[in-house]
Amino acid sequence: MEMDTNILMFNLIPETIRFILDIRGMEVIKKAIASLFEKGTKVHLYFLVGLFLATALVTLQKRDFIEIIPRAFLFYVMVVCCVYAGRWLTRQFLIKNRWAYLILFGGITVIVFSIISTSLLIYLFGNTNEGDVSDFLITTPLFVIIMIFCGGFIAITRTVIQQQINEVKILQNQAETELNLLTNRLSPHFLFNTLNNLYGLSISEHRKVPGLLLKLSALLSYALYSSSETYVKLNDELDYINNFIDLEKVRVSDRLVLNVDITKVNGDINIAPMVLIVFVENAFKHAKNTLDKQIRIDIRIWVDQQFIHFFIKNNCPDGLVGVRDDMESGLGIVTTVKRLDLLYGDNYSLDYGKVKSDFCVNLKIKNDAKS
Template sequence: MDIWEKTGFSVRDKYIFLSAVAAGPIWVAMDFFVNTMHIPGDEAIATALTVFILAGIFTGRYLAELLLIRFKDLQRLTFLITAIFIVAGIVLFSQLAFPFEGSAAVHLLLSWVPFTITLMSLGMLIKVVRAIGRNELMEARSQAAHNKSELHLLQSQLSPHFLFNTLNNLYGLSITQHEKIPPLLLKLSDLLRYSVYDASETFVPLKEEQTYIDNYIEFEKIRIGDRLVLTNDIEKVVDPAVKIAPMLLIIFIENAFKHSKNTADENIHIEISLKTWQNLILFSIKNSRSIAAKKETILDKNSGFGLVNVKKRLELLYPGSHELKIEETDTSYLVILRLNAK
């Protein structure tokens, strides 16, 4: 909302107020100019010049409104008006510095005409520049609203995606190792509570995200059992001021466990590192894999959803302040992420 609308001013009241505020300094400047030129009746002439200047500026603003209806390219229109303003100003300054000694008609043409054009161009320039600023502000607000809507959509997709993958795993275990189901359901309850309720904010304390990651790792330890060889180098963060986007890192951790389960080796090797340094969050995860697991990933139509989701969230939440590197071989998959802490 415009400041004038907040105070109850109409458009007419706004222009009257601005004219009254500008009239004082302009009158003082014109009175000084008339006195310098030793013209009699200085106060009356200064008043007339002040009215003329204000009328020229507001006439230029009105003409700019008419031009804005026709011309969409405001940048070119601004350039054109500025060029006219500069040329008219140069002609006017030249005439004042070196007055023409010929006929009165030519003198009028070389002084008052460029003076009038300069005033109107100034009014047009003010109007167009303000319109450009207003358009940029509206575009920025529209883009921010779009980004916020897209971000909420991406965040709302995380919990169903996680739940879908987890239920698939539980189904397999219920057939072959049903004794693991009760403790897994307890861990799953904690995980879902965080993803549904606690992760609704745009940014959360990193220590809360670490607790969620720890619960997920414990969940996978129960599910995989002795086959898992885990190197866990997660630095404990206690400062609640260090924040991160919720469920951002868990996508990479979940993928590491999911895509390493079919490795040809007897054991599943996963290395996780999470550290903070100055204002940076440094995360890396590496998991073993096999060609069979790679083929399964390609055939799985949902396999790329999490990675696409997290890349979009990084672009929206950490524009220009993150670096994601993924290295993939037939036997391993490595993710390195650096981002600025919020």
């Protein structure tokens, strides 16, 4: 019985190893390749194929090319490994100013690649004297360092070019955004209803009118002059939102059940203009279209050491599914997501969608994302 158990365990071991290699091993390899190539796979393929063809062309021109093929292949593998190692080191440490890690891992990479390459060269050349070995010990590390620097240079060049492309996209998007802000930021429908409500208040509660007129004036001024800025003070954006909410209270009147928790910040924290207000506008618009007796809107904005937090929830019509642009404002959620991608990249997270009868938005932007 004990022998049968041992035999069973012995048979299970290779099956288990095969399972790990087939499932987890392949997943790890896929993720490694995906992280290595990321975007621009064609560029990597062109580089690998071009280097291979150049190496093969030089090798085939030699009379004894058959003997040289192993050395040429080693040269090809060394160049590819060193270039991509330099690219990885640059992207992970140099660009992020992590110099200690760069020196540590760069030194380890040079040592490991040099030892492997030197050992393979000595093996491929067969019997070599001490002079040849000394040459290998000098030239191989130097070659490895040069190739790693080449990979780093390529990574830096691509990063700079990508940054320039992003800057052009940002400027183009900013121009389009400015046009939208100037032409559609405060829709005629919003102004018409607000002015009508102010007229009604001037008859029944005239003392409230001067303050609301000042808020409307501030709203118009901010919409005009902030549109030309890439970033504005967060407190200015919060003032704009508060003014907008105060005017919407007059428009919606008794149906509105509003919970607002907006915390002003100490210090100079910046944000892209007219980002948060889009979600506030959409909340009021869609909440008013519900058949519910009450319009329920919850708004929370706060800042911690790392993030600007924005959360908003509103009841919405049953027919509202997914994302809908606010056609009145000219800057709906879809456009706002594009702006966030261009301006903040990976430095923000946004979750939105319908949860039961409510539409929820949860946005986080890094405090230092602008820099």
